[in-house]
Amino acid sequence: MNELKTGLETQEYFINMGPQHPSTHGVLRLMLTLDGEIIKNVEPHLGYIHRSIEKMCEKDQYRMIIHLTDRMDYLSCHINNEAVCLAIEKALEVEMTDRIKVIRTIIDELTRLSSHQLWWGVMGMDLGAITSFLYGFRDRELITDIFEETCGARLTMNYNIPGGLMFDIHPNFQKRTKEFITHFKKKLPEYDDLLSNNVIFKQRTQGIGYLSKEDAISYGVTGPSGRASGFSCDVRKLEPYMAYDRVDFKEILSTEGDCYARYKVRIAEMWESLSIIEQLIDNIPEGDFQVPTKKVIKLPKGEFYQRVETARGELGVYIVSEGKVSPYRVKFRSPGFSTLSAMNKMATGFKIADLVAIMSTIDLVIPDIDR
């Protein structure tokens, strides 16, 4: 209890933010303990869209699991699919052709770009700038169109299968991707004009939601949020998979650890993704887009772990196999779940309005957390 100078007695109280709150971008309930407008404690309540994906995997064959993963982090669907495919391919010891590696890398980076574009648009909207939402979606539409032509869907897309890709790329793929790059290179500086250099935006993000490097590691905060705190955790660099060892790109690190740093890291990552695609798009090697695998896959007895870098951080697929057609246990180490656990650390001491900024910059996707 605080005694104000006026002599009035005050007390802490709590309010519910969510489950239906526009800035949680899904059904997440935060129980806030407040002293006036200052946050004393944030307690997330999860599970509103828990679908027991891990339990379902134990009953499914390996090929079926892939189609569950794009329902987790639906903005990184291709990368999620790829994680399971890579784990299976590693267990079966099948080597991918260069063509598959390069196409998968391009698709991954397009996915990352489209996810960051959506994040950027929504982030602006959360802080009261509706225009950025429309800008983000305008540019994202072009990537969604490319994906629609490639795999036939605009959300919950499936393109990766164990042993390669479902089909070869569309004849227009290279042309349209190059058109997109030219378009987006002109548009990305607009993002800086709208938000990055905006005084109101800076005041609402700079110095807010600080997370130290030690805390980032201890809480397992990966991806752009972890790298903004100086935690070098880019799986593409640490454990290169697919064609990431043959492209030249930088791991974006920052030491500030506040909301603005997380924002800047993502903007810089968009430039890096563009550069990765540019290096590969003209050099897609000839070859097969599929390596033959059995129709019903049986993994050898043992356990396998594969990690990939999604738009949100490190996604790990842990498969324990007993040598049957279905896995004995599957665990998805989802980036959002660990990042959310650091929310209390980041938000304590700030105001409710700052919590909206913090939630935007750690880029939560709720199905990824609830699984």
Added chain:
Amino acid sequence: MEREQLKTTIQNLIPGIELDETCKDYLIGVIASEELYTAAKQLRSDLDLNFDFLFSLCGLDYPDEDVLIVVYHMRSSQFGHTFCLKGKIQGRENPKIDSVTDIWATAEFHERETYDFYGIVFNNHPDLRRIFLEDDWVGWPMRKDYVDHVNIVER
């Protein structure tokens, strides 16, 4: 640290550990649940190992052997080596293991998840409740002998 070196270092540090090399991705160490907390603390604080990043924690159920296992995947952000520690709990009736929340903060959520799915009680956990399912949910759904005729369709 290379795998051979990692093997000798861990074996010297924790004599009671049983090392398993069947996995290509990382070295696995199995230890009894009573000694797990001490082992985890040693792995975290040893300057040559420095496993500061617990990236995954999950449960495993083996009803035939009457065993529950808690799997800790850890990595060193400084050296980049990975290790998988498994705490073996004998007896599925009333499983208990010490919490590692004071070693790795991320364990708080992960242990709640494991409690929610497997019913493993983590001693000294600051706030052990179900995390995904409702508080009044009956049973531990990720256990192999869990039956739910309403929500699980048998094929």
